[in-house]
Amino acid sequence: MKIIVCISKAPDTTSKIAFKDNNSQFDEAGVQFIVNPYDEWYALVRALELKEANGGNVTVLNVGGAENDAIIRKALAIGADDAVRIDAQTADALYVAKQIAGYVKANGADMILLGKETIDYNGSQVGGMVAALLDVPYVSLASKLTMSGTTATIEREIEGGVEIIETSLPFVLSAAKGMAEARIPNMRGIMAARTKPLNVVPAFEATNSTEIKSFLLPAAKTGCKYVDADNVEELVNLLRNEAKAI
Amino acid sequence: MSVLIYTDSNSGTLTKNAFEAANYGALIAKKEGITATAIVVGNTNDIASLGNYGIANALHCNDASLSNFDPQKIAQVIIQAAKKINATTIVLAHDYSGKAVAPILAAKLDAGLVSGAIALPEGNTVKKAVFSGKAFANVEVKTPIKIISVLPNSVDKAITNGNCAVENFSCEITSTRLTVKEVKKASNELSLTEADIVVSAGRGLKGPENWGMIEELAKELGAATACSRPVADIGWRPHHEHVGQTGLAIRPNLYFAIGISGAIQHLAGVNGSKVIVVINTDPEAPFFKAADYGIVGDAFQVVPKLIEAVKKIKA
Ligand SMILES: Cc1cc2nc3c(=O)[nH]c(=O)nc-3n(C[C@H](O)[C@H](O)[C@H](O)COP(=O)(O)OP(=O)(O)OC[C@H]3O[C@@H](n4cnc5c(N)ncnc54)[C@H](O)[C@@H]3O)c2cc1C
Ligand SMILES: Nc1ncnc2c1ncn2[C@@H]1O[C@H](COP(=O)(O)O)[C@@H](O)[C@H]1O
Numbered sequence A: 001m002k003i004i005v006c007i008s009k010a011p012d013t014t015s016k017i018a019f020k021d022n023n024s025q026f027d028e029a030g031v032q033f034i035v036n037p038y039d040e041w042y043a044l045v046r047a048l049e050l051k052e053a054n055g056g057n058v059t060v061l062n063v064g065g066a067e068n069d070a071i072i073r074k075a076l077a078i079g080a081d082d083a084v085r086i087d088a089q090t091a092d093a094l095y096v097a098k099q100i101a102g103y104v105k106a107n108g109a110d111m112i113l114l115g116k117e118t119i120d121y122n123g124s125q126v127g128g129m130v131a132a133l134l135d136v137p138y139v140s141l142a143s144k145l146t147m148s149g150t151t152a153t154i155e156r157e158i159e160g161g162v163e164i165i166e167t168s169l170p171f172v173l174s175a176a177k178g179m180a181e182a183r184i185p186n187m188r189g190i191m192a193a194r195t196k197p198l199n200v201v202p203a204f205e206a207t208n209s210t211e212i213k214s215f216l217l218p219a220a221k222t223g224c225k226y227v228d229a230d231n232v233e234e235l236v237n238l239l240r241n242e243a244k245a246i
Numbered sequence B: 001m002s003v004l005i006y007t008d009s010n011s012g013t014l015t016k017n018a019f020e021a022a023n024y025g026a027l028i029a030k031k032e033g034i035t036a037t038a039i040v041v042g043n044t045n046d047i048a049s050l051g052n053y054g055i056a057n058a059l060h061c062n063d064a065s066l067s068n069f070d071p072q073k074i075a076q077v078i079i080q081a082a083k084k085i086n087a088t089t090i091v092l093a094h095d096y097s098g099k100a101v102a103p104i105l106a107a108k109l110d111a112g113l114v115s116g117a118i119a120l121p122e123g124n125t126v127k128k129a130v131f132s133g134k135a136f137a138n139v140e141v142k143t144p145i146k147i148i149s150v151l152p153n154s155v156d157k158a159i160t161n162g163n164c165a166v167e168n169f170s171c172e173i174t175s176t177r178l179t180v181k182e183v184k185k186a187s188n189e190l191s192l193t194e195a196d197i198v199v200s201a202g203r204g205l206k207g208p209e210n211w212g213m214i215e216e217l218a219k220e221l222g223a224a225t226a227c228s229r230p231v232a233d234i235g236w237r238p239h240h241e242h243v244g245q246t247g248l249a250i251r252p253n254l255y256f257a258i259g260i261s262g263a264i265q266h267l268a269g270v271n272g273s274k275v276i277v278v279i280n281t282d283p284e285a286p287f288f289k290a291a292d293y294g295i296v297g298d299a300f301q302v303v304p305k306l307i308e309a310v311k312k313i314k315a
Helices: A037-054 A066-078 A093-107 A126-134 A187-195 A232-241 B016-032 B047-053 B071-085 B096-109 B208-221 B229-233 B264-270 B286-290 B299-314
Strands: A002-006 A009-011 A033-035 A057-064 A082-087 A111-115 A138-148 A151-158 A161-168 A171-175 A198-202 A210-216 B002-006 B035-041 B057-061 B087-093 B112-117 B125-130 B135-141 B146-150 B165-168 B179-185 B197-201 B224-227 B254-258 B275-280 B293-296
Touching: A002 A037, A002 A093, A002 A126, A009 A066, A033 A037, A033 A066, A037 A057, A037 A066, A037 A111, A037 A138, A037 A171, A057 A066, A057 A093, A066 A082, A066 A187, A066 A198, A082 A093, A093 A126, A093 B096, A093 B112, A111 A126, A126 A138, A126 A171, A126 B071, A126 B096, A138 A161, A138 B071, A138 B096, A151 B096, A210 B112, A232 B275, A232 B293, A232 B299, B002 B016, B002 B071, B016 B035, B016 B047, B016 B087, B016 B146, B035 B047, B035 B071, B047 B057, B057 B071, B071 B087, B071 B096, B087 B096, B096 B112, B096 B146, B112 B135, B197 B208, B208 B224, B208 B254, B208 B299, B224 B229, B264 B286, B275 B286, B275 B299
Parallel strands: A002 A057, A002 A111, A057 A082, A082 A198, A111 A171, A138 A171, B002 B035, B002 B087, B035 B057, B057 B165, B087 B146, B112 B146, B197 B224, B197 B254, B254 B275, B275 B293
Antiparallel strands: A009 A033, A138 A151, A151 A161, A161 B179, A210 B135, B112 B125, B125 B135
16 A cells, blocks of 8 residues: 655744744744644554555655755654655745646555644645545544555544544545654664655646735733632622623 | 625534625625625525625525535535625635635635734735734735634724625535544533633643642633643643744733743734733743733732632622
C-alpha cells in the first residue's frame, strides 16, 4: 500500500507571534519550526503503524522551499521511507492542494493522510480540496482508522457526536486527536533519515486564490479585575451586572 | 449576484452555528444590496425560522440519499443551488460540517476560501483568526466566487423578524464510496463547541473524584464542562473535553478556568472566549494575564461558595 502523508511546517507552539514589514509578514526571528503537530503525531504515526502491520511505503510530501528540508528530515527520522518536496512558495490552500493533487495524479497513491489543520493559518482546507480535485472520498477530522484489505473503517467527528464510516481505497483523510500516539525519533532513525531520499520536484502551474494582506494582534486584555476569595458573591454580581454573562 | 448560505442541521433541527451563518450571510447581502438564500439538506424541521435571521428564501433538498452526513454529496447540492441563484458568495459555519464541506466546494468551484472568518468582509477582504487565535489576518479573495466559513460565536445577531419562504429543491446526487455504519450522538449533554458558558478545570483539582463540584457549578450555570490536556491524558476526564491547541478550540461567552495554569497551548483553544474567569491558588499563574476576572484562592473553597452564590442569583 502506498501512503502519502502531507506535512506542513509550523512555528513551535510556544512561539511568540509577531509581525514585520508593516504587519505584512510573520516575523520568523527566533522562531523554532516544527512539523505541524497533527501531521506528525497523528497522520504520520498512523501511516507508519499501518505500514508496520500490512507492509507498504510511506512518503511524506511537503509543498515549500528548501528551508523546509529540516522538518522533512524530522519526519523521515520518525520513520517515513522517503520524501518529496514540491518546490513552491505560497500560503494559499487551494494552490497547495493543486500541487498535492498534481503529484498524486502523476505518481498514484492509495491513501493520502493530512493533519486536521495547520496551527499557523488554521485553514482546515487542504485535505478536502485535495479529495475534491482527485474526486475521491474525504474523511475529515478522523480519530480512528483501521484497514481490512482495501476497506477502511474510520471514526470521525461530526456535529454533536462521532460516526463510524466505511470507505474503500483511495481516499483522503484529515487526522485529529485519537488516531495514534506521538513518537519520538530515536538515534537510529535520525541517522537513517540523512540518507533517505528527499526528492525535490518543480511546482505545477497554478495561481493563488487568496492572499494575506495584513496581520494584526488582538487588543490586549485591559487587565484582570480581582475579587477576594472570601467575596465570591461579588464575582457573581460582576458576571451578571457588568459582564452580562450569566 | 447573490449570497448562498449552507445551513446545517443535526437530528432534524437547524444548529446554532447554522443560524449564525445565516445571520452572517444575510448581513453580507444587506451590505451589498443583494439577496441571501439558504440551502438546507435532508430531513429538517422549522426551516422557516431562518426568517428570524434575515433569510427570506430557503431551498430545501430533502433527498433520501442525504439522510447521513456525506460532505461530497452536500457539496453537490450546494453547487447546484449556487448555480441556480448565481451565488457569488457562499457562507458556511466553520464547524465540523463546514470544515468537511467548504474545501470541497472551493476546489470544485475553483474559488478562494477564507475559513474561520470573524467579521463581515470589507470588499473582497475577510478577517480571520490565525496562529490559534493569537493573531488575525486580513485575507483577500481573488476569485469571482468567495467562500467564507464563519467561526462560531463571532458575529452578533442582527435581529430581524422576517418570513422565510421555503422552496423544494430537487437535485442530482451521484453516489459516493462512503457509507455510514453507525452514528453515535453524544447523550443530551450540552455540546462543548456550542455552549455559551464553559466550566473548565485542570490539574489543580488533584484527582477525578473532585470533579463533582465542577459538574455541579456547570449544571447551575447551564454550562458545558471542559478540561486541560494533562487531565484528559491521565484519564481523569474524557478526551472530548480537552480544549486547547491540540484539543477543541471553543469561543463561549464565558469561560471559567479552575486550577489551570494557562499554558500558551491551553490559551490557544480558549482565547476567543468573550469573558474569562480564572480561579487559581497561584497569583503568578499565567492565566491571570488573559483573564477578565480572577480569584486568587483554593478551588476547593471557592467553587462550593460560587455554586451557592450562583444558586442564589438564579433563584
Ligand atoms: C505541543 C503541545 C501541545 C499542547 N496542547 C495542549 C492543549 O491543547 N490543551 C492544554 O490544556 N494543554 C496543552 N499542552 C500542555 C500545556 O503546555 C500545559 O502543560 C497544560 O495546559 C497544563 O495543564 P494544567 O494547567 O491543568 O496543569 P498545571 O500546569 O499543572 O497547572 C495546575 C494549576 O492549578 C493550580 N492549582 C493547584 N492547586 C490548586 C487549587 N487547590 N485551587 C486552584 N488552583 C490550584 C496551580 O497553581 C497551577 O496553576 C500542550 C503542550 C504541548 C507541548
Ligand atoms: N505546504 C504544505 N505542504 C504539504 N502539506 C500541507 C501544506 N500545507 C498544509 N498541508 C497539509 O494540509 C493540512 C491542513 O492544512 P490547512 O488546510 O492549511 O489547515 C495540514 O495539516 C497538512 O497535512
